[in-house]
Amino acid sequence: MDCERLFAGISHGLKTPIMRLKLRTELLDDEALKVDFHEDPDDLYVMVKAALQSVRDTDIHENLMSVRLDTLLGRLAKRPIHPDASIECTTEPLSVQGNPLALERALSNLMDNAVLFGERVQVRLTRQGARALVEVRDFGPGITQASMTAAFEPHVRLSIARSILQAHGGEIRLHNHVEDGLVVTVLLPAISPADALPT
CATH class of the missing domain: 1.10.287 (Helix Hairpins)
Known part of the structure; x- marks a missing residue:
C-alpha cells in the first residue's frame, strides 16, 4: 500500500x-x-x-490524457466565483499531459484566489521553451513575504494547487506585481497541440 x-x-x-x-x-x-x-x-x-x-x-496516476490548457482556462474564466469579478483571459493553443479534473481543480483554485484578492483578474497563457506558462494576476493590494510562505501551508487553497501541479511535473511561483496585485506563475511541461483533445 x-x-x-x-x-x-x-x-x-x-x-x-x-x-x-x-x-x-x-x-x-x-x-x-x-x-x-x-x-x-x-x-x-x-x-x-x-x-x-x-x-x-x-492522485494523477490514472486517467492521464492530453489537456488543452487554453480551452480549460477560457472555460474557467467564464464562471468566476464572484458575480462582479472581471477575468481577462489571453491564451495561445497549448497542451499538457495529465488528469483533467485535477488540473481544473488546481487552476480554478488559483483563479478563485485571485478573485478574492481583487475582483479584476488577468490570466495569460504562453509558451516558454518546452513549457506552458500560466500567469494569474489580481489587482488587489499584494501580499507580504510572510503571507507568501503561509500560502503553501497544508490545506490552504494554494497549497493544494501546488501539490497537484508538482504531481504533473510543474511548479508554481508567487511575486507581487511592480504596480499592484499578486502574480501567480505556473510552469507545466507542454506537449504538441495536435496531440491534445479539447477539455
Missing part, C-alpha cells in the same frame, strides 16, 4: 470516532460545555475532509 492510500485509509477511519464523539456530546446536560465539546470534533472533521480532498486531487 502506498503512502497516499495509507493516508486516505487513516482519514476515512477517523470519520467514525469523530461522529461518535459528536453524538456523545449531545448527551451532555451542560449547554455551555456541549458547545465547547462540539468545536473540537467539528474542527477535526473539517481537517479530515480537507486531507481526503487533497489526496484525491493529487
Whole structure:
C-alpha cells in the first residue's frame, strides 16, 4: 500500500470516532460545555475532509490524457466565483499531459484566489521553451513575504494547487506585481497541440 492510500485509509477511519464523539456530546446536560465539546470534533472533521480532498486531487496516476490548457482556462474564466469579478483571459493553443479534473481543480483554485484578492483578474497563457506558462494576476493590494510562505501551508487553497501541479511535473511561483496585485506563475511541461483533445 502506498503512502497516499495509507493516508486516505487513516482519514476515512477517523470519520467514525469523530461522529461518535459528536453524538456523545449531545448527551451532555451542560449547554455551555456541549458547545465547547462540539468545536473540537467539528474542527477535526473539517481537517479530515480537507486531507481526503487533497489526496484525491493529487492522485494523477490514472486517467492521464492530453489537456488543452487554453480551452480549460477560457472555460474557467467564464464562471468566476464572484458575480462582479472581471477575468481577462489571453491564451495561445497549448497542451499538457495529465488528469483533467485535477488540473481544473488546481487552476480554478488559483483563479478563485485571485478573485478574492481583487475582483479584476488577468490570466495569460504562453509558451516558454518546452513549457506552458500560466500567469494569474489580481489587482488587489499584494501580499507580504510572510503571507507568501503561509500560502503553501497544508490545506490552504494554494497549497493544494501546488501539490497537484508538482504531481504533473510543474511548479508554481508567487511575486507581487511592480504596480499592484499578486502574480501567480505556473510552469507545466507542454506537449504538441495536435496531440491534445479539447477539455
